[in-house]
Structure formats: C-alpha cells, structure tokens
Amino acid sequence: MKNIKIINKKSIGIFDSGIGGLTVVKEIMNLLPNENIVYLGDTARVPYGTKSKETIIKYSLENTKFLLNHNVKMIVVACNSASSYSIEPLKKILKKIPVIGVIEPGAKTVCEKTKTNIIGVIGTTATIKSNSYKKTILKYSKSKKVKIYSVACPLFVPLIEEGWMDKIYQEKYYQKLRLKRVDYENYYNRIINHEKILKYVASEYLSVLKQKNIDSLVLGCTHYPAIKKVLQDVVGKKVVLIDSAKETAKKVYEILKLKNWLNDSFKSGSIEYYVTDYPDKFKLVGSWLLQKNIKNVKKISL
Amino acid sequence: MKNIKIINKKSIGIFDSGIGGLTVVKEIMNLLPNENIVYLGDTARVPYGTKSKETIIKYSLENTKFLLNHNVKMIVVACNSASSYSIEPLKKILKKIPVIGVIEPGAKTVCEKTKTNIIGVIGTTATIKSNSYKKTILKYSKSKKVKIYSVACPLFVPLIEEGWMDKIYQEKYYQKLRLKRVDYENYYNRIINHEKILKYVASEYLSVLKQKNIDSLVLGCTHYPAIKKVLQDVVGKKVVLIDSAKETAKKVYEILKLKNWLNDSFKSGSIEYYVTDYPDKFKLVGSWLLQKNIKNVKKISL
Structure with missing residues (x-):
C-alpha cells in the first residue's frame, strides 16, 4: 500500500522533439491538475521527421532514460515521428512503466466519431509520408470501406512558431x-x-479535403491545437476535429486511474522543463502553446 | 601561359547549407554561361544559422575541401551564415584561390545605390540576429548618418520551399x-x-520598413530572389532592391576577369550538383529557384 502511494506522487514524463508536445502538457494539466510533470524537448535534434527510423528510436530511448532518472511513473511520447516508431521498442524496455504515444489515441477516437467513414488527416510532410495515421486508423476502423485522405501542411508549423495562430491564442499572450x-x-x-x-x-x-466531403479531421501534429478555431472555420462546423493532444490526455487519465496511480494530492502539480538547445525560442513559443508563462527551463545534454 | 589556360578551364566551386545558393548559381550561369560549376548543398546539416561560429567554420572548411578535390579555381560561399564567419579563415587556407561570400557584394552595392542613406535589410532570423549586413554596410558607407533597419522574415523560406513564390517563378515550373x-x-x-x-x-x-521611408532594401537571404516581384510591389517602385545573388555573380566576373581566369571556351559550361542528404527536395525546390530542371544530383558524405 505504501508503495502505491509513492508511485502516485511520481511525475508524468513527457518528451517531444521540440515545442509541439506542450499542447499535450496543456491538456494533461487541464484534466489532471494535481499531477507533477517533467517535460523534455529535444530542441537540439529537432525535427525528428526527416531522420531515419533507427535514429528516431535511438533518440527516443535516450530521452526516456533521462525521464526515468527524474522519477516518473509513466512516459508520454508527445511527438508524432517518435510515436510512429518508438512505442514498441520502449514498451519492451519499460515493462512496468506504461508508455503511450499521440497517434493511437487520435486514430482510435476518429474511428469512433466518424459516421460516413470519410476521414481527413493533416500533419507535417514527414508524418503524412510515414502513413502512421492511415495504418492505425485502418487497424481500428469498424468499416472496411473507410476512406482516408491525408494532406501535408508544411506551412502550419512555421506560422504557429512565428506566433500567427488563432486570434484567441495571440490575444492572451x-x-x-x-x-x-x-x-x-x-x-x-x-x-x-x-x-x-x-x-x-x-x-x-484544406480545399482538397472539403471536396472529398470528410466528416472528421485528425489534427496529426502537436502544434495544430493552436490553430483549431481557424481550421474549424475553414472546414465548416459539421466536420468533427480530432485533437490528438486532448485524446492523449484522456488516455493518460484512463491508464493512471486503472492502475490506481492518480496523484491524490490537493496541491497543484509542479512542472519541470528541460531542453537540449538554447531555451529562448522554447520559452517564447512554448508560452503561446501552453497559454502560460514558461520560466524555468534547464538546458541539458543527453 | 599553358598554366593559365588550364586554370581557365577549371570550375567555379559554390557551396551553401542547402538549396538557396542556387539563386547565385542562376546569376553566375546568366552572366558567365561558359563557366563550369560544381555546387555543394550541405542539406544534411542545414540550417547553419542556428549553429555556433566554430561549427559553421568547421563545416565551411569541410565543404571547401570537397570542392578543392573537384578541380575548382574559385570558391563562392553562397550562404549567409557561412559568409558571416568563414571568409577570413578560408582566405588564410586557400591563399591563391580567391574566395567570396554573399554579404560583402550586397552590402557594398547598397552603399553605392542609396541616396537618402536610409537602408532596409531583410533576412532569416539568424542572419538578422548576427548583424552581419549592418556591420558590413557601416564599414562601406560613405555617410556617417546612415540608418539601417533590419527585419527578420522567418516565413519567407518555408513559403518559397513550398513553391509559393512570385507568380512568374511558379508559372514557368x-x-x-x-x-x-x-x-x-x-x-x-x-x-x-x-x-x-x-x-x-x-x-x-515590410510595413515597419515602409514607415521608415527606406530608399533601398537588401535581400539578405539567397532564397529571396524568388519573391523579388512581390517584394517590389509591396515596398513600392521607388525602393531599389539589392539582390545579393546578382551582386555576387558580378563580383565573380570581376575577380576572374582581373586574374585573366575567365573560361574562353565556346561551349556552354557544365554543372555538377552534390548534396549531403536525400536529393528529392533539392531537385524539386532547386528546379524552381534555378528555373531549370535539376537531374543529376549525387549524394555524398563529408
């Protein structure tokens, strides 16, 4: 019993190749405000998407090792490229510590929500090329006739990182x-x-996706929650947007609840940020994505 | 005399961290159609702008060594970040082989062309932060009252690399x-x-620069010639645009002419392309920038 209580107090470890994973942090903070979080952004080696499978697995193992040294009870891979390749290798190593990525939660949810089985997926060029969402949606789809239309949107990340996001995100800042x-x-x-x-x-x-009459759209990039309003305006209100960050947070809650590992503290959880390169941009863009000022960021070497 | 003739037949060696330097190649091909060119795009290590001075010098030396093994008579550093730090170290090593960057030609020309001494400079965040253009313009300016306004435009490169350039560039393609x-x-x-x-x-x-009443604008990024028409429309016809690629090509001509090293062949010059990472994107975006199909690209390791 004592052991369980100690586990409860441990942190949730989250890593991403950079800043995008902070949208997952935001949703976890909303849903589980008492949990402590340790976030690692591997900003020196961003982006992962253009790197080989072997390299991405190697980096993911290094990131996980770092988080394990910071007393975590769970690992969240808040990066699309790392989620594509690293979940299985990480599961083998971690054994008792649960690990989840951002692709499965989004893919599963869209299969539950779609009615017409005409699904759109947007993401970076690397994510779309990898076909990760397509493969995972096909795995969980209840219909054999499901149609998946994917579009790479390489300008969204630079726009968001320049601060040109939904008005409401900019305003708060x-x-x-x-x-x-x-x-x-x-x-x-x-x-x-x-x-x-x-x-x-x-x-x-998105004009191509509108022509295809999609009824649901997966936001397959952790940056995209910051432009959700504009995306909804463009595709129309009838299309259901699936926010991977939100779905991942729900999955974290489910797993911790099932294991009886939820933090039962009454205090707000703490958060620690670590990056592998100069933290200036991380602080600025991160504060936009998180809608919260980021102050203490530690630069580390892996 | 025989020796000079052999030197004339040698190639011009050009390197960049990626694709942008091809706008310099385009201008050299226009001005000196009989010259042979060897181009190296260090696409595996792009961008240089976010890396330290020491690293950039190290990479520039490696790139130059590669070009020297390909029988070149001159080195053109067609990359802003490398031009900021590597010209002096390269000069020390190269001795008899001339080396030029893209910053000096643009900075010198704007000092000649400006009448009001109110100058605008645009470039990537890294170039603008480095203050390279500002320092070089101050070095060559005839007026002590020169005013230089610099604006980082981080979205231009992603837009150009997505093919969203001047209409005329897209049309030809x-x-x-x-x-x-x-x-x-x-x-x-x-x-x-x-x-x-x-x-x-x-x-x-550019709205800030318009408010400052600049009379000349330095395009401080090798990608920008692909959006020159739009930039001219936005700043107005009265503002003189200084195209670093064009000015660098003129400088190459001057140096080769002075040394009597111009290629006296009647044949069109040949061009070889080398890159350090997958050549797909290089071929596609490169063909836009060069306005010419790029076919034979060799992937090499440095």
Whole structure:
C-alpha cells in the first residue's frame, strides 16, 4: 500500500522533439491538475521527421532514460515521428512503466466519431509520408470501406512558431504583455492580419479535403491545437476535429486511474522543463502553446 | 601561359547549407554561361544559422575541401551564415584561390545605390540576429548618418520551399509539367492564391520598413530572389532592391576577369550538383529557384 502511494506522487514524463508536445502538457494539466510533470524537448535534434527510423528510436530511448532518472511513473511520447516508431521498442524496455504515444489515441477516437467513414488527416510532410495515421486508423476502423485522405501542411508549423495562430491564442499572450492602449491597438490589428493570413493558408491546404466531403479531421501534429478555431472555420462546423493532444490526455487519465496511480494530492502539480538547445525560442513559443508563462527551463545534454 | 589556360578551364566551386545558393548559381550561369560549376548543398546539416561560429567554420572548411578535390579555381560561399564567419579563415587556407561570400557584394552595392542613406535589410532570423549586413554596410558607407533597419522574415523560406513564390517563378515550373488545359487552369488559380498569400505575408513584415521611408532594401537571404516581384510591389517602385545573388555573380566576373581566369571556351559550361542528404527536395525546390530542371544530383558524405 505504501508503495502505491509513492508511485502516485511520481511525475508524468513527457518528451517531444521540440515545442509541439506542450499542447499535450496543456491538456494533461487541464484534466489532471494535481499531477507533477517533467517535460523534455529535444530542441537540439529537432525535427525528428526527416531522420531515419533507427535514429528516431535511438533518440527516443535516450530521452526516456533521462525521464526515468527524474522519477516518473509513466512516459508520454508527445511527438508524432517518435510515436510512429518508438512505442514498441520502449514498451519492451519499460515493462512496468506504461508508455503511450499521440497517434493511437487520435486514430482510435476518429474511428469512433466518424459516421460516413470519410476521414481527413493533416500533419507535417514527414508524418503524412510515414502513413502512421492511415495504418492505425485502418487497424481500428469498424468499416472496411473507410476512406482516408491525408494532406501535408508544411506551412502550419512555421506560422504557429512565428506566433500567427488563432486570434484567441495571440490575444492572451499580448494581454499578458500589459501593453499601453495605443500599442495594444497596433498589436490587435496585427493579430487580425495574422489570423487572416493563417486562414488563407488553411483554405489553400484544406480545399482538397472539403471536396472529398470528410466528416472528421485528425489534427496529426502537436502544434495544430493552436490553430483549431481557424481550421474549424475553414472546414465548416459539421466536420468533427480530432485533437490528438486532448485524446492523449484522456488516455493518460484512463491508464493512471486503472492502475490506481492518480496523484491524490490537493496541491497543484509542479512542472519541470528541460531542453537540449538554447531555451529562448522554447520559452517564447512554448508560452503561446501552453497559454502560460514558461520560466524555468534547464538546458541539458543527453 | 599553358598554366593559365588550364586554370581557365577549371570550375567555379559554390557551396551553401542547402538549396538557396542556387539563386547565385542562376546569376553566375546568366552572366558567365561558359563557366563550369560544381555546387555543394550541405542539406544534411542545414540550417547553419542556428549553429555556433566554430561549427559553421568547421563545416565551411569541410565543404571547401570537397570542392578543392573537384578541380575548382574559385570558391563562392553562397550562404549567409557561412559568409558571416568563414571568409577570413578560408582566405588564410586557400591563399591563391580567391574566395567570396554573399554579404560583402550586397552590402557594398547598397552603399553605392542609396541616396537618402536610409537602408532596409531583410533576412532569416539568424542572419538578422548576427548583424552581419549592418556591420558590413557601416564599414562601406560613405555617410556617417546612415540608418539601417533590419527585419527578420522567418516565413519567407518555408513559403518559397513550398513553391509559393512570385507568380512568374511558379508559372514557368507548371508550364514545364505540360499539364492538360483543365489541370493548368486549376493550377493557375492556385498560383494566383499562393502569390496573394505571399503578398499578405510580405506586407506584414515590410510595413515597419515602409514607415521608415527606406530608399533601398537588401535581400539578405539567397532564397529571396524568388519573391523579388512581390517584394517590389509591396515596398513600392521607388525602393531599389539589392539582390545579393546578382551582386555576387558580378563580383565573380570581376575577380576572374582581373586574374585573366575567365573560361574562353565556346561551349556552354557544365554543372555538377552534390548534396549531403536525400536529393528529392533539392531537385524539386532547386528546379524552381534555378528555373531549370535539376537531374543529376549525387549524394555524398563529408
């Protein structure tokens, strides 16, 4: 019994190749506010998507080893490329410590939610090329006639990392800057322009999916929750958006509950951030994605 | 005398961290169609901009060594980050073989062309942060009151690498695809949309420079010649655009002429392409930038 209590107090370990995984952190914090979190962003070696399977597995093992040294009770692979290749090798090594990725939760949910079995998937070029979502959706689909249309949207990540996201994400950030009224009006006009440009780009990428009459759309990149409103506007209200970050958080809750490992503390959980390269960009863009100021980021070597 | 003739037949060696340097190749081919060229794109280690000075110098030396093994009479560093740090170390090693970068030619030309001494510079975040153009312009400026306004435009490179460039660049490419009329009309609409989006992004970045009343604008990134028309539309016709690629080509001509090393062959020059990572993207985006099909690309290790 004592042992279980100690496990409960342990942290959830989360890694990503960079910043995107923070949208998963955001959802876990919302759903499980008492859990402690250790986040590792492997910013020195980002992006993983263009690297070989062997290299991605090697990096994932190194990241996991680091997290294990920080007293974690679970590993969340909050990176699409690492989720494609590393879950099975990690399971073999971790044994008693559960590990989940971001692809299975999203793929499973879309199979439950779709009614017409015409599904859209968007992600980075590397994720779409890997066919990971397609394969996983085919594994869980109840219909043999399921149709999956995938579109790579390589401009979304640079747009988000430039801060050109959903207006509401930008607004919260600028409000925090406590700008003078005149500055704020200037910024506000820019926010409107940024969202408008994002909308044009999204319309360009998603026009093919609209023609195919998809009824659900998987956001296959951890950055995309920051542009969910614009994506919904572009595809129309009838299309169900599947947010992998949200689905992954739900899965974390399920697993911890089943094992009776949920943190029973009344205090808010703590969070530690580690990165492998200069933390400046991580702090800035991370604060946007997390909608929370990121202060203490430690640079480490793996 | 025999020796000089042999030198004349040698190639011009050009390297970049990736694809962008091909705009320099394009200008050299226009100006010096009889010269042979050996191009090396270090695509496995791109981008250089986020790496340390020491690492960039190390990579530049490795690239130069590779080119020297391919019988070159001159080295062109067609990469902004490498030009910032590597020219002096390379000069020390190369001795008799001339070496030039892309920063000095652009910076010198803008000092000659500006009348009001209010100069704008645009580039990637890394180039702008390095202050390389600012320092070099201050070195060559005839006026002590020169004002230099720099703006980082991190979305331009992803846009260009997605093919969302000046309409004329996109058109030539799609014409080559020999599409059917109906396909071509579909593509043409997309081309118009892409250019429109590019224009919105450019307006957003350049609004600050317009407010400062610049009379000349340095395109401080080798990718930017592919969006020159849109940039000119946005800043207005009165602003002189300084195209570093073009200025670098002129400098190559001057140096070879002065040394009497110009290739006196009547044949068109040959070109060899080498890259350090998968050549697919290099071939596609390179063909856009060069406005010429790139076929034989060899993958090498350094």
